Amino acid sequence: MSKAITVAELDPLAHRNKVFRVQLFDLFSSEEKQVRDAIYKITDAYGGRKLAPVVYTMVRELAVNALKAVYKKIFYERVIEELGIPEVSYTEWLDLFKAEIDAHRAENFSRIAREEGVGISVYLKFNEDALSIKIVNQGKPSELEYERIQNAIEKSRQVANMRALMEEQDVRDSHSEGAGMGIPMCIMTLKGLHISPDNFRIELKSRATVASLELPWQNLLPPSAKKETSILAPEAFSRAGSDLIEKLDFAILCFDRFENLTEVSESFLEKLKIPKERVGExxxxxxxxxxxxxxxxxxxxxxxxxxxxxxxxxxxPGDEKPTEVLYHVNGYLDEDGTLRTMWQPVVLHDIKTRLSEGSILDSLRIQNIIKRYIPQNVMRKAVEMTAAGREELPNEVVNATVLFADIVGFTRLSENMHPLAVIEMLNLALGMVANALVRHGGTIDKYMGDAVFALFDDPLKAVAAAVEIQNLYLELNAMREIRDQPPIEMRIGIHSGKVIMGNVGSAERLDWTAIGDVVNTASRIEQNSAGGQVLISDSTYAMIHDRVEWQREMQISVKGKVEQLKVYFVKSVSFQLREKTQKLQIPEPLAG
Known part of the structure; x- marks a missing residue:
């Protein structure tokens, strides 16, 4: 391979067939900017500047996959093997890996990768015919991950669009690893550019994994002769299509992949008051x-x-002054790369209603931000109420199992820590709890400082989630011990019964949350639990007594209740997960 050049030295026209190479250890340092700058510099020199973001996005997605593989290798070698627990299941150590990523945004892995020089390499090679890209990481995926990568590639070749691909994805497996959506996105992008999916490859070498992209310039560059915009007269459509377009006030606009307008409805020209001879305007x-x-x-x-x-x-244009009209637009990319769009004015009969302008993508981005702040049971209930024609969430009484989990001695743990370090520790600790709760079918009602309040329909799933959490914390604390950090202990309390799901707050700010005696009692039970333990009420135990073993039975006094409450410290629980019977034990029995 030719000697690599730097981005400062890079002259795309003078350096044909030479190689630009950057080693990456993360995607938030200066090296990543060098990759971006090189791609923009190369595509700009060959006239494909508009497609530079598309090329860069593909490279970045592949780099994310490659770096994740490097980080997982580091995690396994540095944590799992050093702890002496290589027999830990794939899903269990993957949970720990994800929690570490969530808590520290890959910064720890980036630092270790840089210290040991085990990042990934991005190679860009170009000439007058094509831009060639290779991304190399020093490692190989597991058999399971490689199988998923190949399945993702094959599915991406077969489906028509990204929506169909998303519908094909198996979302039931929360531990699905391997391709993610990065590789399918690259293949769908190639198809959108009229480049064969065969131009993307993943090869397993003896000591490395190589992802390759071959991008011919003829697919990235606009034609030298600009095509004139055609006018679509009514006779261009069938009688039925023409009537539909006229009665519903539709307009058809077509664009090539270089953003040029190639066709436009005659009726649209009339609305714009642009004569046919000036259609280019x-x-x-x-x-x-x-x-x-x-x-x-x-x-x-x-x-x-x-x-x-x-x-x-x-x-x-209007008779007296210009008017703003909101258009609703749908479109698709056809086989020859033409974007065909249909435009219709939005007519609002309620003059108080004003729809916002913009992309559904923008709406989804906003929704993706705020949905993490809204409990999922609220989202589900809102969908249900909207379908029923209701405009608010109901107050209702339901049977539920309530789980409270709380970090023991959090104030003591955090008092000498930097505030940002406290947030990171809290996110790591609660992130592991949340993953287990959701995996077992729970809904997080709210976080309260260092505590979690969750709801379950099934008491067995609540207890299974709680015991799994305590096992995950055992592994987490083994990692913290290696780093000379104090252990984090979680105590958990569970109670079952009727709760009120209701609107609490004011017109400006409402919570739809569980309230009532069962919730208060569950909180009191958690306060009587111990670090590393799960304490359940007699009402919960009665419903699942044949699936739970207990290590200690006792009576506790609960504020607001005259009689004492019988509770049980859980020893083990048997449950079904992914059609398999599993049994989990509390890792450390009660002392004494």
Whole structure:
């Protein structure tokens, strides 16, 4: 391979067939910017600047996959093997790995990778025919991961668009690892650029895994002769299609993959009051936001292949003054790379209602941010109420199992720590709890400082989640001991019965949450539990007594109750998970 050059030395036209190489240990340091700058410099020199974000996005997605493989190798060698527990299951150590990533954003792995020089290498090679990209990591995926990667590649070749691919994904397995959505996204993007999926390959070498992309310039560069915009007269459609377009006030606009407007409905010209001989002026009326949202960035038409429910405002000429009209736009990418879009004005009969302009992608981005702050049972109930024509969540009484989990001595643990370190520790500790709760079918009602309040329909699943949490904490504390950090202990209490799901708060800010005696009692039980233990009420035990073994039975006094409450410290629990019977034990029995 030719001698590598730096981004400062890079002259795309003078350095044909030479190699630009960067070693990456993460995606938040200066090296990552060098990759981005090199891609923009190369594509700009060959006239494909508009597609630079698309190329960069593919490279970045593949780099994410490769770095994750490096980090997992580091984690296994540094943690699992050093702890002397190589027999720990794949799903268990994967939970710990994900918790570490969630807590420290890969910074620890990046530091270790840099110290040991085990990052990934990105190679860019280019000439007048193509841009060749290779991403190399010094390691190989597990058999399970490699199988999933190949399945993802094959599915991506077969499906028509990203939505169909998402529907094909098996979302039931929370431990699905390997390709993620990065590799499918690359293949769908190649198809959107009319590049054969065969131009993407993953090869397993003796000591490395290599992902390769071959991007011919003819697919990335616009044609030298610009195509004139055609006018779609009514006779261009069938009678039925013409009537539909006219009665519903539709307009058809078509674009090539280089963002040029190639066809436009005659009726749209009339709305814009642009004469046919000046049809080339139509594109200037469309805000740049449309092209930015639909053609560029991660979620672009070359990847998703189609879009729906996009909204954009156009300024149309009026009799006295221009008027703004909100358009609803749907579109798809056809086999020859033409984006065919249908535009319809949005008519709102309620004058108080004003729909926001913008992409459904923007709406999804906002939703992706806020949905993590909203309990999932609230989201589900909101969907149910909307379908029933209701505009608010109900107050209702339901049978539920309530789980409280709390970090023992959190104030003592955190009093000498930096505030950011406290947040990281809390996110790590509660992240592991949340993953186990959700995996067993629980819903997190809320976080309260260092505590978690969750609800279950099934008491057995609540106890199974609780015992799994204590086993995960045993492994977490083994890691912390290696780092000379104090252990984190979690105590858990569980109670079952009727709870009130209701709206609590004011018109400005409401919680739809569980309240009532059962919730209060579950909290008191948790306060009587011990670090590393699960304490359950007699009402919970009565429903699952044949699946739970206890190590100690006792009576506790609960505030607000005259009689004492019988409770049990759990020893083990048997349950079904993914169609298999499993048995988990509390890792450290009660002292005494």
């Amino acid at each position: 139509v594109k200037a009326v469309i805000p740049q936001r449309f092209f930015r949202d639909i053609f560029r960035g991660v979620h672009n038409i070359r990847v998703v292949q189609q879009f729906e429910n996009y909204r954009i405002r156009l300024t149309l």
